[in-house]
Amino acid sequence: MIKHLRSAADLDAPTATLILDTAGEMAALAGREVKKLPTLRGRTVVNLFYEDSTRTRISFEAAAKRLSADVINFSAKGSSVSKGESLKDTALTLQAMGADAVVIRHPASGAPHRLAQWVDGSVVNAGDGTHEHPTQALLDAYTMRSRLGRLDGLKVAIVGDVLHSRVARSNVLLLTTLGAQVTLVGPPTLIPLNVAAALSPKTKVSYDLDSVLPDMDVVMMLRVQTERMQDSYFPSAREYSRRYGLDLARMRKLPEHAIVMHPGPMNRGMEITPEVADSSRSTIVEQVANGVSARMAVLYLLLGGKA
Amino acid sequence: MTSYLLRGVSVLGAEPTDLLIRDGVIASGPATGADIIDAAGLVALPGLVDLHTHLREPGREDAETVETGSRAAALGGYTAVFAMANTSPVADTAGVVEQVWRLGREAGLVDVQPIGAVTVGLAGKQLAELGAMATSAAGVRIFSDDGHCVADPRLMRRALEYVKAFDGIIAQHAEEPRLTEGAQMHEGEVSTRLGLTGWPAVAEEAIIARDVLLAEHVGSRLHICHVSTAGSVEVLRQAKARGVRVTAEVTPHHLLLTDELAASYDPVYKVNPPLRTAKDVHALREALVEGVIDIVATDHAPHAVEDKECEWAYARPGMVGLETALPVVLSVLGERWDLIAERMSRTPARIAGLTGHGTDLAVGDPANLTLVDPSARRVVDPSELASRSRNTPYAGTTLPGRIVATFLRGEPTVLDGKAVK
Numbered sequence: 054m055i056k057h058l059r060s061a062a063d064l065d066a067p068t069a070t071l072i073l074d075t076a077g078e079m080a081a082l083a084g085r086e087v088k089k090l091p092t093l094r095g096r097t098v099v100n101l102f103y104e105d106s107t108r109t110r111i112s113f114e115a116a117a118k119r120l121s122a123d124v125i126n127f128s129a130k131g132s133s134v135s136k137g138e139s140l141k142d143t144a145l146t147l148q149a150m151g152a153d154a155v156v157i158r159h160p161a162s163g164a165p166h167r168l169a170q171w172v173d174g175s176v177v178n179a180g181d182g183t184h185e186h187p188t189q190a191l192l193d194a195y196t197m198r199s200r201l202g203r204l205d206g207l208k209v210a211i212v213g214d215v216l217h218s219r220v221a222r223s224n225v226l227l228l229t230t231l232g233a234q235v236t237l238v239g240p241p242t243l244i245p246l247n248v249a250a251a252l253s254p255k256t257k258v259s260y261d262l263d264s265v266l267p268d269m270d271v272v273m274m275l276r277v278q279t280e281r282m283q284d285s286y287f288p289s290a291r292e293y294s295r296r297y298g299l300d301l302a303r304m305r306k307l308p309e310h311a312i313v314m315h316p317g318p319m320n321r322g323m324e325i326t327p328e329v330a331d332s333s334r335s336t337i338v339e340q341v342a343n344g345v346s347a348r349m350a351v352l353y354l355l356l357g358g359k360a
Numbered sequence: 361m362t363s364y365l366l367r368g369v370s371v372l373g374a375e376p377t378d379l380l381i382r383d384g385v386i387a388s389g390p391a392t393g394a395d396i397i398d399a400a401g402l403v404a405l406p407g408l409v410d411l412h413t414h415l416r417e418p419g420r421e422d423a424e425t426v427e428t429g430s431r432a433a434a435l436g437g438y439t440a441v442f443a444m445a446n447t448s449p450v451a452d453t454a455g456v457v458e459q460v461w462r463l464g465r466e467a468g469l470v471d472v473q474p475i476g477a478v479t480v481g482l483a484g485k486q487l488a489e490l491g492a493m494a495t496s497a498a499g500v501r502i503f504s505d506d507g508h509c510v511a512d513p514r515l516m517r518r519a520l521e522y523v524k525a526f527d528g529i530i531a532q533h534a535e536e537p538r539l540t541e542g543a544q545m546h547e548g549e550v551s552t553r554l555g556l557t558g559w560p561a562v563a564e565e566a567i568i569a570r571d572v573l574l575a576e577h578v579g580s581r582l583h584i585c586h587v588s589t590a591g592s593v594e595v596l597r598q599a600k601a602r603g604v605r606v607t608a609e610v611t612p613h614h615l616l617l618t619d620e621l622a623a624s625y626d627p628v629y630k631v632n633p634p635l636r637t638a639k640d641v642h643a644l645r646e647a648l649v650e651g652v653i654d655i656v657a658t659d660h661a662p663h664a665v666e667d668k669e670c671e672w673a674y675a676r677p678g679m680v681g682l683e684t685a686l687p688v689v690l691s692v693l694g695e696r697w698d699l700i701a702e703r704m705s706r707t708p709a710r711i712a713g714l715t716g717h718g719t720d721l722a723v724g725d726p727a728n729l730t731l732v733d734p735s736a737r738r739v740v741d742p743s744e745l746a747s748r749s750r751n752t753p754y755a756g757t758t759l760p761g762r763i764v765a766t767f768l769r770g771e772p773t774v775l776d777g778k779a780v781k
Contacts, residue, residue, distance in 0.1 A: 141669055161671035162544075162555040163625030182673065184555030222555060251552035 054354050057176040059165045061187040061226035069194070069231055075350035076195050076343070082119070083346065093122035096153040096356055101143070101168075102179075103129040103159040108317065108341070109179050113156045113188075116348035122356075125152075140164060144171035153356055157181070175355040183217045189316055190223035192347035194231060196336050197271055199343070200312050205232030210265050212238040212297060213275030213324055214286075216245055220316045221275060222252065229253040236269075238262050239297060242286040243277075262297055266306040273314040274299050274324045290323055300326040304334065312336050361770065365391040369399035369731065371721055373697035379404060381727040384770035388723045397775075399731055402764055405701050407439025407728035408686065409708040409717050411502065411531070411609060412585060412657035414678070415441075415472070417463060418456070419448025424662035424748045426460060429682070430469035432660070432747040434773035436682040437730035437763040440709070440717045441470050441660075445477040446507040452477035452488035454496035461498035469773045469781070473714065476500040478519050478530060482508045487519060494526040501713050504531035506585055507632075509567055511537050516571060520580035527713060531583040532571055534592070535633065539563035544673055546619040546634040554622060556672065559634050561589040568592050572599035572606050583711060584608040586659050588633040590643035597652045607711050609657035610644050612688035613679055617641075617753060627668050627675030628753050631661070634677075645692055648703060655708045658685045662749030680747045684740060686732065687759035695734055716769075727770040736762035746779060 055063050064072070082088055098117040102110050110126065117124045127147070140159075147155055154175040157165050162182030169176040180186040198204050209228055215221040215237050225235050229252075236257040237244055249256040259265045266272065277297075279290055287293045294300075299313065307313075313325075313334045321327045330337060366379040380387045380394060410433065416424035426443070433441045443460050445451035451460060457474040464472020476493035480486045482505045493500040503523060510516045510532060519530050540563045545551050547558020568584055572595065575582035587593065587608045599606050613631060618638050621629040629635060647653040661678025668675050681688075689700060701718075709718030719725035738761075740754040766774040773780055 139666065139670055159671070161673040163672045166625040167671055182555055183557070219555060222553075245552040246547075247549045248552055251549035 054357070056355065057165070057169050058187050058351055058355060059169060059176060059178045060185050061190050061223040061230070063187070064227060064230060066230050069191070069227060072191055072347070072350045072354060073195050073198060075354060076191070076346040079349040079353070080343070080346040083342070089119050089121060091121050092353055093117065093120040093356055096122045097125065097151055098122045098154045098156065098352060099125045099127055099147050099152040101127045101147070101155050101157045104180070106158050106180065109158060112341070112344040113179060113348050115345045116352055119345070120349055120353055122352070140167060141171050144168050148172045154352060177351060177355065180219055182219070184219055185223040186219040187223045187227070188344070188348050188351055189220050190227040191351065192340055192344040193224055193273065193314060193316070194227055195347050196314065196340050196343050197312070200336060201270055201310065204228065207233040207270045208236070208268055209233050209271040209273065210236045210238050210269045211273045211275065212262060212299070214243045214277045214281065215239055215248065215275070216243045218275050224273065225252045225256055229255055236265055238265055240287050243281070262303065263306065266303060267308065269307060270311050271314060272299065272307065272311065276316070276318065276320060277324045279320070279323070294323055298324050298326065299329050301328050304329050304332065314340060316340070363391070363394035364767070364772070365394040365396045366399040366404065366731065367396055369402055369404045371404045372701055373403055373695065376400065379721070381767060381770045384727055386721055386723050386725050386727050397765065401735060402731045402733055403697055404721060405437065405697065405730050405732060406705040406718050406721055407730050407766065407768065408437045408704045409712070409714065410438055410441040410658050410660070410682065410685070411655060411708045411712060412506070413441040413443055413660045413682065414446070414662065415443045415460070416662055417447065418459065420664070422748070423664045426463035426472060427467040428746065428748040429660070429662070430464065430467040430472060431779045432680070432682040432745065434469045434766045434768070435746050435763060435779055436684070437686050437732065437766055438470050438682060439728040439730070439766065439768050440473060440714060441682070442473045442475050442502055442712060444506045445475050445504060446482055450477050450481050451475070452480050452482070454489065454492040457493050457498040457500050458496050469779070470768060471717070473712065474498045474500055475502045475504050475531065478503045478505045478510050479515065484508060484510060484512055484515065487515070487522065490523055490528065491526065494528060501526070501528050502531050502583070503528055504533065504585065506531065506533045509533050509535040509537060513570060513574065517574050517578060520575055520582060521578045524580055529581045529583050529711065531585050532567065533585050534564045534567035534571070536563040536566050539566070545622045545630070546636050548619060548637060550619045550622055554625070556622065561591050561636070564589055564633060565591040565595055568595045572596070572604045575606060576602070576604045581605045586611050586614065586633055586657070587644065587653055588614050588636050588640065590640045593643045593647040593652055596647070600652060607654040608652070609655045610648055610653045611659045612656060612681055612685045613753060614644055615641060615648065615692045616688050621753070622672070625672045627670065627672050628679070628751055630672060630675050630677050631679050632677035649693070649699065654703070655711065656685065656689055656704050657708065658682050662747050663751050664749065668751050678751065680745065680749055680752050683745055683747065684752060684754050684759060686763065687738065687761045690734065690761040691759055727767050729767050730763055731765040733762045733764050734760065736760070738762055
């Protein structure tokens with residue numbers, strides 16, 4: 054098993070499949086009355102969060118607690134971090150406290166890579182800047198596999214601000230590893246120029262959502278921040294919605310079996326309409342539940358649990 | 361003043377001969393009373409001249425001082441360095457440039473020539489008192505806002521014109537700021553993969569294209585700092601073919617390293633302009649050999665440990681380079697001694713109007729020279745650097761060549777590979 058999960062590229066197909074299979078076993082646990090395994094009793098998992106992200110933090114917290122680990126939440130607010138302590142000094146502190154795993158969310162790309170050089174424990178990337186969010190990709194892949202029964206050969210459109218999206222990067226890498234065919238869709242300003250060469254030569258790019266939809270098994274809508282308008286990535290929220298938003302009319306262009314995903318938090322009315330988000334094709338709430346199972350699987354396997 | 365006889369030295373790779381240094385100059389005649397230095401197997405080069413050094417004093421003496429930077433320079437084979445203006449306070453007045461110049465004289469290890477800021481506080485709004493710096497004791501001839509681009513085209517035009525009165529030259533840090541907001545590394549496949557904001561090649565090329573046209577229009581000299589892209593080379597090639605009076609430098613690290621190194625997220629590889637692709641490296645090497653790029657300049661940029669031991673995005677850009685420049689160039693160009701002397705000594709001295717450096721080491725020339733052992737190999741160990749900072753990208757790398765001795769006006773600053781003071 055790998056030691057750290059810094060990037061979805063750390064996972065080869067057998068390892069990724071093992072994590073998804075393990076997540077399935079963890080999910081079965083959620084249906085029981087006692088939702089707890091003793092596996093990580095006595096182990097310490099630190100949630101080191103430099104960005105506000107309640108949903109990701111509580112997901113990791115629930116995952117670690119269901120495995121009986123001791124959980125320490127270390128948030129940048131109200132800690133020495135706000136007094137200017139460096140990441141290295143924080144790392145040495147966590148090291149001295151005997152952290153077995155550090156789950157890090159950080160606004161700077163590559164912070165998990167730096168952290169891994171300074172701590173002995175496992176490092177799990179819970180989102181770093183505009184780089185990656187590998188556990189999100191794992192829970193997305195798990196969701197697709199549960200709903201559609203397979204990943205190999207699946208056609209997945211990832212739509213929106215790919216340029217700034219850590220979710221998109223991790224999903225392209227992981228889904229390609231697992232045999233899916235990814236098409237990135239968005240305005241050219243928000244798709245990196247050389248994205249296929251950079252991430253995976255099999256990746257396709259389209260600027261026309263309507264032409265892509267009829268062929269897709271999965272459409273994943275990315276959150277688009279309205280402040281991108283100020284930087285001229287697109288002219289207005291209205292124009293963005295018109296060209297790249299998923300509404301009922303567009304959803305009807307999808308094949309019958311296709312699902313709609315969103316990593317959250319959503320801008321309802323911007324990249325996705327409420328009718329679509331709340332439709333039976335939407336897996337958005339399921340993704341949240343699956344997040345706990347996927348993160349349990351990651352912590353379980355990284356910290357030496359046997360599958 | 362001690363005399364020295366360099367016995368069996370190869371001047372620029374020629375047949376071994378004896379070279380006599382007396383009264384600060386290359387001398388002829390009997391070597392009576394001279395200290396004899398066995399220079400068999402060593403190559404003598406004119407002392408190297410660096411048009412682009414950050415000495416950090418005043419302001420960041422924890423990263424480097426004029427003295428420690430001078431020592432690093434001498435150990436690298438340099439006899440003159442040009443100190444960039446982005447100190448604190450900025451070298452934008454006669455007072456600050458004279459302070460740096462005086463500190464250099466006191467250290468006495470290399471000739472420290474201050475570069476003056478083009479604009480007040482490097483803010484790009486208003487010309488600094490360029491004339492006052494030119495007529496100061498420091499005798500400034502090169503002006504640069506390095507670290508910042510003189511982005512305003514009208515201000516750049518005025519600066520190019522104004523310095524003609526005292527044969528000055530503007531050294532431009534070519535970076536269109538609107539195209540590099542938040543930029544962290546070269547924009548390309550690697551930046552996309554790493555999720556780091558890209559610094560597109562066009563941001564450099566667009567400014568160089570604009571500035572060669574401005575220099576052509578007003579008939580001024582222009583120097584381009586740290587050229588880093590294949591596209592910039594093409595712009596320069598065309599401008600030179602038209603007769604534009606433009607010169608350009610390339611750093612050792614842009615001749616050797618590529619953007620793939622950023623994959624470690626170790627900010628020791630973060631530099632501005634950023635490391636580019638292998639294709640750019642290839643074009644820069646060719647341009648240096650051809651002369652489209654005129655010189656090698658180090659952009660020696662010392663940084664304190666805490667400014668590098670952090671997240672990539674929060675780290676300061678820059679690498680130390682004075683002590684590794686010649687070995688890197690040797691590894692890139694091979695033992696082409698005359699070409700090395702041209703690119704690292706004679707031409708930079710000529711661009712700067714610096715007399716007494718970059719000579720042919722003929723009898724009567726000031727004895728500013730360095731002795732290199734080309735057969736030696738050295739593994740770079742950051743803890744051994746004389747610079748106060750440790751941010752070398754070459755830690756653990758084996759590089760050819762060892763600087764054995766350096767002489768400044770006939771006095772050794774380095775002997776047996778060690779600084780004399």
